[in-house]
Amino acid sequence: MTPFTPQSISDNLRRLPLFSGIPPQELVPLLPGVREFKVRAHELLFQKGDTLRGIHMLVSGQVKLFMTTPQGTEKLFTMVKPGHAFGEAVVFLDRPCPVSAEATQDSTFLIVAKDALLTMMDRNPAFARQMLASLSMRLHELMSDMETCTLMNSLQRVVSYLSHQLPESEDPACEIRLDTSKQMLASRLNLAPETFSRALHHLAEGGVIEVSGRTIRVLDTQRLKTFQA
Amino acid sequence: MTPFTPQSISDNLRRLPLFSGIPPQELVPLLPGVREFKVRAHELLFQKGDTLRGIHMLVSGQVKLFMTTPQGTEKLFTMVKPGHAFGEAVVFLDRPCPVSAEATQDSTFLIVAKDALLTMMDRNPAFARQMLASLSMRLHELMSDMETCTLMNSLQRVVSYLSHQLPESEDPACEIRLDTSKQMLASRLNLAPETFSRALHHLAEGGVIEVSGRTIRVLDTQRLKTFQA
DNA sequence: GGATTTTCTTGATTTCGGTCAAGGTTTTTA
DNA sequence: TAAAAACCTTGACCGAAATCAAGAAAATCC
Numbered sequence: 412m413t414p415f416t417p418q419s420i421s422d423n424l425r426r427l428p429l430f431s432g433i434p435p436q437e438l439v440p441l442l443p444g445v446r447e448f449k450v451r452a453h454e455l456l457f458q459k460g461d462t463l464r465g466i467h468m469l470v471s472g473q474v475k476l477f478m479t480t481p482q483g484t485e486k487l488f489t490m491v492k493p494g495h496a497f498g499e500a501v502v503f504l505d506r507p508c509p510v511s512a513e514a515t516q517d518s519t520f521l522i523v524a525k526d527a528l529l530t531m532m533d534r535n536p537a538f539a540r541q542m543l544a545s546l547s548m549r550l551h552e553l554m555s556d557m558e559t560c561t562l563m564n565s566l567q568r569v570v571s572y573l574s575h576q577l578p579e580s581e582d583p584a585c586e587i588r589l590d591t592s593k594q595m596l597a598s599r600l601n602l603a604p605e606t607f608s609r610a611l612h613h614l615a616e617g618g619v620i621e622v623s624g625r626t627i628r629v630l631d632t633q634r635l636k637t638f639q640a
Numbered sequence: 641m642t643p644f645t646p647q648s649i650s651d652n653l654r655r656l657p658l659f660s661g662i663p664p665q666e667l668v669p670l671l672p673g674v675r676e677f678k679v680r681a682h683e684l685l686f687q688k689g690d691t692l693r694g695i696h697m698l699v700s701g702q703v704k705l706f707m708t709t710p711q712g713t714e715k716l717f718t719m720v721k722p723g724h725a726f727g728e729a730v731v732f733l734d735r736p737c738p739v740s741a742e743a744t745q746d747s748t749f750l751i752v753a754k755d756a757l758l759t760m761m762d763r764n765p766a767f768a769r770q771m772l773a774s775l776s777m778r779l780h781e782l783m784s785d786m787e788t789c790t791l792m793n794s795l796q797r798v799v800s801y802l803s804h805q806l807p808e809s810e811d812p813a814c815e816i817r818l819d820t821s822k823q824m825l826a827s828r829l830n831l832a833p834e835t836f837s838r839a840l841h842h843l844a845e846g847g848v849i850e851v852s853g854r855t856i857r858v859l860d861t862q863r864l865k866t867f868q869a
Numbered sequence: 870g871g872a873t874t875t876t877c878t879t880g881a882t883t884t885c886g887g888t889c890a891a892g893g894t895t896t897t898t899a
Numbered sequence: 900t901a902a903a904a905a906c907c908t909t910g911a912c913c914g915a916a917a918t919c920a921a922g923a924a925a926a927t928c929c
Contacts (some may be wrong), residue, residue, distance in 0.1 A: 500776035536762035549727035
């Protein structure tokens, strides 16, 4: 994990949704508290139990947040996409981190130091609101995941996941490109890889989707959403 | 659900953890945006899908947050205790509420209007931090629940729940008073009531606890935490 | 305080999804 | 581009927990 020259930092910061609403000159006092890092795929950013220096913002690449079970297997929580923050909740609570983070692709990310962040919030109420909104969003996503994992059976979970990946368009057919391996997706949906595979097979047999590698062609979005047994 | 005269509101507000760090005079501008309500047990405060006017703060009583499954059964998310807020995330996102709320006892709660809250945050950075911390806390609890529900089997879930209910003291033995019916607890732990009952029975047979109604006597906290099979 | 309803327990049975095993495919690496 | 590794699929089997059923205990209501 290698820190970087501060040159590009300002640019990267400005492009992140969390900071995009803030006038550039107001970001200046934040800069001394920001570090840029580059990591290779499979590098660990931090581990469950670590204390984080600040919030992390993914600029490019992909990072997975996961827990390790007592039996040594991994349970995936989230795939972080570029532009998104992670580790916010930890920073505001001064608690050890509940998850581990590992790059799944070569990635660039920023760490915004806790102090810098707090001063920024004090000076800039709009930014504080933005932080709140971001955390709230996270909370909603988690609720939704909780709902999926506890209220639905395996097939419904897969259908639910696919439905959420559909683009906004009204098109009855479209293509979804899975952004991770199927075993990771399975873990995220709290399924054994075998079960995930069988669910996709089942949907394909039902004529709702076509699977080829990581590309899933949805033939009828309406039927997908209401698919039973 | 009956709104109340503004007399007691100020007192109640001051007693809540979220506002306790704020000097009383700074709470004054907030007051016009606060309403007090009283509800009877079994009354519904709001439903999944509703838009909330502001954050809710429970002053006294007990409120459950739950979802209704497609099959018509209820899945309990949280039991809100006096002093705690709910509905924060919804307010900061302007989204329909993902859960329903129902009083399980006669209760008093406050609604702090969104606008009042935002102005308060703008004027008072310390309060903004407090909100952030509160939301972060919620996020951590949810993560922890997620962990319990997805990584543990039925017995471990019950053990985990009981362990979290233990008082801080070093006493090897102590008593836990369940704050809801066992079927609700089962729902919260994502178990069938029968399975929950059997888990308690199992622990009792193992000599770790004694159950009598809603009172659970833990005989050896250390053994409880490490209880297997 | 007895009747009625709700909640809890216990046993028998079923089922969904996990595990194990083996073969096929794709990707990585040298 | 061949070899190795990782990933995915499919079938057979198993097991944890849900469901079904029925009775016991507790709470609620006239």
